[in-house]
Amino acid sequence: DIQMTQSPSSLSASLGDRVTISCQASQDIRSSLNWHQHKPGEAPKLLIYGTSNLEPGVPSRFSGRRSGAIFTFTISGLQPEDIATYYCQQSDNLPPTFGGGTKVEIK
Amino acid sequence: QVQLQESGPGLVKPSETLSLTCTVSGGSITDSYWSWIRRSPGKGMEWIGYTHHSGPSNYNPSLYSRVSMSIDTSRNQFSLRLTSVTTADTAVYHCARGKATPDSWGRGTLVIVSS
Numbered sequence A: 001d002i003q004m005t006q007s008p009s010s011l012s013a014s015l016g017d018r019v020t021i022s023c024q025a026s027q028d029i030r031s032s033l034n035w036h037q038h039k040p041g042e043a044p045k046l047l048i049y050g051t052s053n054l055e056p057g058v059p060s061r062f063s064g065r066r067s068g069a070i071f072t073f074t075i076s077g078l079q080p081e082d083i084a085t086y087y088c089q090q091s092d093n094l095p096p097t098f099g100g101g102t103k104v105e106i107k
Numbered sequence B: 001q002v003q004l005q006e007s008g009p010g011l012v013k014p015s016e017t018l019s020l021t022c023t024v025s026g027g028s029i030t031d032s033y034w035s036w037i038r039r040s041p042g043k044g045m046e047w048i049g050y051t052h053h054s055g056p057s058n059y060n061p062s063l064y065s066r067v068s069m070s071i072d073t074s075r076n077q078f079s080l081r082l083t084s085v086t087t088a089d090t091a092v093y094h095c096a097r098g099k100a101t102p103d104s105w106g107r108g109t110l111v112i113v114s115s
Helices: none
Strands: A002-008 A010-011 A018-025 A033-038 A045-049 A062-068 A070-076 A084-090 A101-104 B005-008 B019-024 B036-042 B044-052 B055-060 B068-073 B079-082 B091-097 B109-113
Touching: A010 A018, A010 B091, A018 A084, A033 A062, A033 B036, A033 B055, A045 A062, A070 A084, B005 B091, B019 B036, B019 B109, B036 B068, B044 B068, B044 B079, B055 B068
Parallel strands: A010 A101
Antiparallel strands: A002 A018, A018 A070, A033 A045, A033 A084, A062 A070, A084 A101, B005 B019, B019 B079, B036 B044, B036 B091, B044 B055, B068 B079, B091 B109
């Protein structure tokens, strides 16, 4: 199975801050990297697919990119409703695998 | 917009079978692939497998010998069976739409394995 290493496991930031999460796969996954948001008590939500494509309705402050083997997820201007745990997930090989998650909190 | 809702027992005894159902609303179950994913403190998010109404299911090799999935098109539901459960199977179980990229999820249902 492809191992997904996600960092940090948690972070605390102020409203309006730029927040960045990283994810690295144990082998090449091309651009098959997705980002999911999970708020407690709610269904997880797919935010970004294929490294950088926003799902319809997802605010433009969310973005994703790839630089070599490192995938990054950015929130440009943290909002109160962004408090959640974020997961990267590779969809290149079966079984799909997830990073360990990053819990985002307000400082 | 498709919505998914998991249902089933919240407590299962060790060695018994875990059975869950996912009810799909707002879309036809024949239109997509459907997956089960579980979340636990020890293993994080783990993909269990996917199923399709007209094709073979595909399961995580780590669970392959114990898992099966099925679809009931008349009820717009799909189901998960996991046999011979242990405490390691305690988790929140989510159903989702999609094969390898889940694009709609259910809230999840907590299943505790305990005697």
